Amino acid sequence: MTIALQAQPPRDAARARRFHWVAHSMRLLPIVPALLFLLLFFIVPVGEILQGGLFSADGTFGLAQFERIARTPVYAKVLWITFSISFLTAAISVLLGYPVAYLLSRLSPRSRERWLLWIMLPFWTSYLVKTYAWMLLLSKTGVLSTVALALGLVSRTNGTIPSLTGVLIGMVHAMLPLAVMTMLPVMRGIDDRLAQAAETLGAERGTSFFTVFLPLSSPGVAAAGLLVFISSLGFFIVPALLGSPKETMIAQLVISSVLELFDMRFAGALSTVLLVCSIVIFLVYDRLVGLSSLTGEVRDKRRGSRAHGVKLALLIAAGRLTAPLVKRRMTGAAPAERGFGPLRLYTFAVLAVLVAPVLSVIPYAFTRSDFIAFPPKLFSFKWFGTFLQSPVWQSALIRSFEVGLGTAVLSLALGLGATLALTRMSQRASKPLFALLVAPLIVPRIVIAVGLLYLFARFGLTGTNAGLVIGHTVLAIPYVVVTLAAGFRQFDWRLDDAARVMGASPVRRIATIVLPLLMASVTAAFLFAFIVSFDDLTIAIFVSGGINTTLPKQMWDDIQLAVTPTLAAVSTTLVVLIALVVFISSRLRRTTR
Template identity: 80%
Template sequence: MTIALSARRESQTAQRGRPNWLARAVQFLPIVPALLFLLAFFIVPVGDILQGGLVDADGHFGFAQFVRIAHTPVYAKVLWITFAISFLTAALSILLGYPVAYMLSRMSARVRERWLLWIMLPFWTSYIVKTYAWMLLLSKTGVLSTIALSLGLVHETNGVIPSLTGVLIGMVHSMLPLAVMTMLPVMRGIDDRLAQAAETLGAARSTSFFTVFLPLSSPGVAAAGLLVFITSLGFFIVPSLLGSPKESMIAQLVISSVLELFDMHFAGALSTVLLCCSIVIFLVYDRMVGLSSLTGEPTERSRGSRAQGLKLAVLMAAGRFFAPLMMRRNAQSGPAARAASPLGLYTIVILVVLVAPVLSVIPYAFTKAEFIAFPPHLFSLKWFGRFMTSPVWRSAVIRSFEVGLGTALLSLALGFGATLTMTRMSARASKPVFALLVAPLIVPRIVVAVGLLYLFSRFGLTGTNLGLVIGHTVLAIPYVVVTLAAGFQRFDWRLDDAARVMGASPLRRITSIVLPLLMASVTAAFLFAFLVSFDDLTIAIFVSGGINSTLPKQMWDDIQLAITPTLAAVSTTLVIMIALVVAFSSWLKRRAR
């Protein structure tokens, strides 16, 4: 449809006497600012990392930094731990999230929206807030240890952290919503009649599931696994706060090299190793699955009988694992019946596990005590007062809001033009452009942060709000593009054609037709970009400077010194803000529908 509309526009332009090549050039102009922005602040910084890693301590080009990494066993061990933890996080997130995504995909749109609210709340809640919550729950004097001791389940409170178990709990809790949100669109696109046809032909319910539904949903599973794995490679908050030195990940070494050792070249070499490993994984993923699965398109490539047999074996094994949970799809069964099913009860348990830790920090914000203890001694508002009246915290909040608003406006302007242009491209041309626009989402964030530090240090942007806005915009553009692309898919382009026939200019059509009808998607993209900026810690650590911090950076500095009720008050404020943003976004979607 998009190609047909594009051809129609070109023919109409040619009839007016304008050269065809000029019409095409004008159509592609809105995407140019986004491409130039990513070229300057994403591709060039990543190139700087590759170059910086080839410079030794004396300023000479060579492989000395990489030789140092190869000949130091601790770095190889950290790299192995990073990949092992990332793989376990991706596997557990998919195993736990697949039934939830399946359950949500079988619901009506209205009921699904209500359930998604409880997934979006922990999804957009700050990583540092979620990690702080798990510190309160899993520590030696935390909630779980205290309850277990009082019930006589244990004789002494050892706590779960610091340990590998604590790291995996924190990381899976953070990544599980991402896995569900990635798999859900693919599952929603699977036609129910295919499974019904298999059952009509005599297939059992479980056989129908893992021979029909599971293979068709495999692109979503693969995309979720890739995004969770690569995102986990750049984690440092969770392993730093919930793990021991045995669970150190490579991102922690990068931060230590920059902030403690002041060795930028070695940090660049470490980032290069992480980037190259990510590229290799990405190429293997493309070889086995195909990059188009990231957009939810179930494409099958001919990989040979051996690869297909392996894939079928994996799908059948996973299908046998999930089949007992899968309820019979009955068009007459209502939400109550679904919730009472084994799959519905499992989904409720998962949602409780996702939301409860986030909400568990709230009582500590109202404690009277000067320290964190369970149960909290209620009721006092003094910690909110200290948070609001502290010049340090107030400055961090103001700076985060300023940078967040600037990021949301800039990323929305760049992303809207890019997405609008992609709707006028052919499918073959739009896929590589889409891949470039979402590339910051699938490159470890620590790599982007180090690259921007290289770039900004040369132009004096380190420690400035402008530098933070630029860095956060690089991270926010993928979210804006994905959100707007979903809105453009539902847009009726015949309205735009009608306005064109009536003589409306392109700018007039955008302001009077496109933007009003896509206002829900535009507002959601704006809010998501704001939250990406407001929540970011990685870019802030390298770019914000040491004088004025953002709110996540200030929380990070404080939480490493002590776990105080003030942090609980800050976390509670952030949770309330996220809940309001998610509820407002959901209200906009319902109103647009």
């Protein structure tokens, strides 16, 4: 009996360990479909690119494709141009967006939400619509040239496009909202009382900003610069429509290799170069800043070092130089009332520049003329009729809605399960999984598109709605996970625990407690996924196939032939759609609060 009693505890301990392992596995189960999906349609296609670039045109294994790139000076020049334009876009976007993010972070939640509405509108507006707007504004017969000529500011004008200036204007306009939205969460987490404490100890306002706020906000600045730079590497719409051959970027060469030269292996080699460069950038970024800064965490290994001391001395000197420019001090005033007059004026000007080009397209949709001219001859709805009655445009519109809805449903199902599992994991386990889920947001889209083309060509998914839904879901999952994660952080899990104690099954708890309380976040994630799909052109170029294409692809085909009022009608329709999505999302967030 004694031996039996002594042997019992180990069996109980083993049973407890097995029960704990099963319970832990059940918590991980919801994330498995999303991980398998990304493994099959994200990691494998990227691997396909690496493999495809290692074969020559005749199927021989080797480095012939990369030797071709290295031997041809034009490819090195294009790569240099790509990095130069991407770096300038990131630098200008961060510099222009920092004051905007700073102001928004200091405002009350209600005021900040009103400003964010105007940032979200150009943020979610199609790249094609924004580029089309700049074509109307910057061309030789565009609005700016015509107004300048009429006012006598210039005697003659050649327009701003095609040129490097036009490319930078278009790319900064597209990326500036992303920079602001990336820096804002980090700035909101900085405690106001730290700057007040520095001023109480005698620091000038400029000194307290440069020595307290700026260092604490540097992770957001670094993260914004990284995301804008990586996103810009895969750009092709803006340089193709606003630039000259001197501003050709590597994504344009990839598209040309596939659609014009039908050389998929060389396109794979070019995509591999772009992917490897992105990885090198990430490694350097991690070495200098730390990838943890993408989540707003600060890692300063050089604290106390000589470099850190020099940096601090420069910041203090900058604060002292700017102190005479600051007349008002922050002594007891509310955050929204601390002398932000000039900053509000600057932010208003930036938002006006962001929104005005998008809205400038609308009058051209109602012109009576058969061509684009400024000022437009109003008022007619015939171009909306041309758009809605054309079989080609009808087919593209219907297909975009079908693929968009399919993408939203699939990405929401995968993202909801993944986010639900992440919230139940330890921070150590959730970080790498979260990084994998948002990885498609960081890898250039052109790389994902070429990889999916490799994969879909073998399985007959090219030219099908299923292929488009899969490709768009890869792009949409990061947005869904990030949106739902913000909602789950505010969720009171004690309600779920109470239902579990009462005997409710996991499915019933999700249906009756989790989803109703998180309906605002779920709806917002659904809408964002739909917009990501509805707006995508990169995947559509490679996967849609045939005459029956999507709305952005049809716009891309038409805009390269001529700038017509029909395109203005299509762009206006898209702007109205985006405005509705932003408005609904804002109302849902307000209702939740």
